[in-house]
Amino acid sequence: MPDESVKVAVRVRPFNQREIDREAKLIIQMKGQSTSIENPDARNEEPKTFSFDYSYWSHDGFKTNPDGIVVEVPGSNYASQRKVFNDLGQGVLDNAFEGYNCSLFAYGQTGSGKSYSMVGYGANRGIVPITCDELFKTMSSNTDPDKRYEVLFSMLEIYNEQVRDLLSKDNPKGGLNIRQNPTLGMFYVEGLKKVPVGSYAEIEKRMEQGTTQRTVASTNMNATSSRAHTVVTIVFDQILKTPNGETKKSSVMNLVDLAGSERADSTGATGDRLKEGANINRSLSALGNVISALADLSMGKKKVVVPYRDSALTKLLQNALGGNSKTIMIAALSPADINYDETLSTLRYADRAKKIKNRAVVNENPLD
Numbered sequence: 001m002p003d004e005s006v007k008v009a010v011r012v013r014p015f016n017q018r019e020i021d022r023e024a025k026l027i028i029q030m031k032g033q034s035t036s037i038e039n040p041d042a043r044n045e046e047p048k049t050f051s052f053d054y055s056y057w058s059h060d061g062f063k064t065n066p067d068g069i070v071v072e073v074p075g076s077n078y079a080s081q082r083k084v085f086n087d088l089g090q091g092v093l094d095n096a097f098e099g100y101n102c103s104l105f106a107y108g109q110t111g112s113g114k115s116y117s118m119v120g121y122g123a124n125r126g127i128v129p130i131t132c133d134e135l136f137k138t139m140s141s142n143t144d145p146d147k148r149y150e151v152l153f154s155m156l157e158i159y160n161e162q163v164r165d166l167l168s169k170d171n172p173k174g175g176l177n178i179r180q181n182p183t184l185g186m187f188y189v190e191g192l193k194k195v196p197v198g199s200y201a202e203i204e205k206r207m208e209q210g211t212t213q214r215t216v217a218s219t220n221m222n223a224t225s226s227r228a229h230t231v232v233t234i235v236f237d238q239i240l241k242t243p244n245g246e247t248k249k250s251s252v253m254n255l256v257d258l259a260g261s262e263r264a265d266s267t268g269a270t271g272d273r274l275k276e277g278a279n280i281n282r283s284l285s286a287l288g289n290v291i292s293a294l295a296d297l298s299m300g301k302k303k304v305v306v307p308y309r310d311s312a313l314t315k316l317l318q319n320a321l322g323g324n325s326k327t328i329m330i331a332a333l334s335p336a337d338i339n340y341d342e343t344l345s346t347l348r349y350a351d352r353a354k355k356i357k358n359r360a361v362v363n364e365n366p367l368d
């Protein structure tokens with residue numbers, strides 16, 4: 001099994017009200033796989049150009065159907081939720097059925113469109129719900145009587161470096177412990193609820209339950225935005241009867257909506273919020289350091305220590321980053337000149353993530 005790079009997509013959203021009110025200018029251009037950004041303070045400078053597996057233009061060229069679903073205007077290059085699912089979510093699904101671990105994470109500043117792509121709003125469901133829906137549709141089309149499925153759902157958030165179970169009403173003070181499996185070396189959250197789910201409707205219900213349990217603190221950037229990392233994990237098992245017993249194909253899907261990548265100062269945070277920002281950045285900067293170390297490794301550098309242990313997030317994402325997983329990153333971009341610095345730093349982050357190599361294997365074992 002050859003090493004495979006992390007797939008990286010970028011997506012640019014429409015202007016938001018704040019940007020319209022401030023008469024913001026569009027500084028992002030896309031052409032094929034490449035994305036360019038113009039420096040608004042140096043208009044005659046060449047735009048900086050980056051190349052990604054997918055560059056999604058979702059800035060304009062859309063209309064809303066009577067059923068509330070946003071679709072492309074014919075002839076435009078608008079990338080809809082369905083388009084993004086078809087490119088990214090369908091691959092996750094196919095890999096899950098083959099028994100690979102998959103990870104999908106969304107990066108970007110608050111308000112850039114991470115949750116829109118991952119979870120979506122209202123009728124405009126994002127990759128996660130569509131993937132779950134399709135998972136159950138595919139399972140229900142199975143006609144093999146020797147095959148059965150088991151699906152476990154869990155949802156947690158990392159807030160101030162503490163892990164909270166979003167499916168539990170009473171989390172211990174100080175959060176759940178992260179432990180390391182002594183034989184496999186993998187980190188896991190001790191006591192995290194993993195609930196069996198038998199339909200898409202059940203997953204939907206659990207996701208709603210989890211979403212209402214999230215720690216929501218307002219910042220100037222986006223009043224309802226969560227300052228926490230949210231991780232949805234789906235364990236998908238396929239159990240097959242064989243003449244000699246049973247075998248199990250297992251896939252772990254990690255779907256991660258990261259907290260805003262902006263520095264605490266640009267959101268006007270002070271006091272507690274600032275301290276919290278520093279902690280959020282601890283997980284995000286640890287993620288950045290892990291990505292850099294992995295990029296160095298894949299460029300042939302020797303004696304690189306990958307600092308997974310530096311944060312809760314990187315411990316839990318260890319497999320997703322440089323391990324046994326097929327991994328996709330979506331970087332969400334603001335189109336506006338007023339967010340130039342953050343958007344450029346998101347593009348650079350995404351550019352580094354492209355260099356990570358993973359080695360996914362099919363997880364298939366006899367059941368005893």
Ligand code: ADP
Nearest residue numbers: 013014058109110111112113114115116121225
């Ligand atoms: P984040 O999770 O990064 O903080 P959100 O996903 O909540 O940001 O997006 C902020 C706002 O922008 C939301 O109102 C959302 O509906 C809108 N938005 C984001 N991405 C898109 C998109 N691709 N198309 C249309 N609206 C979008």
Ligand code: MG
Nearest residue numbers: 114115225226
């Ligand atoms: Mg969000």
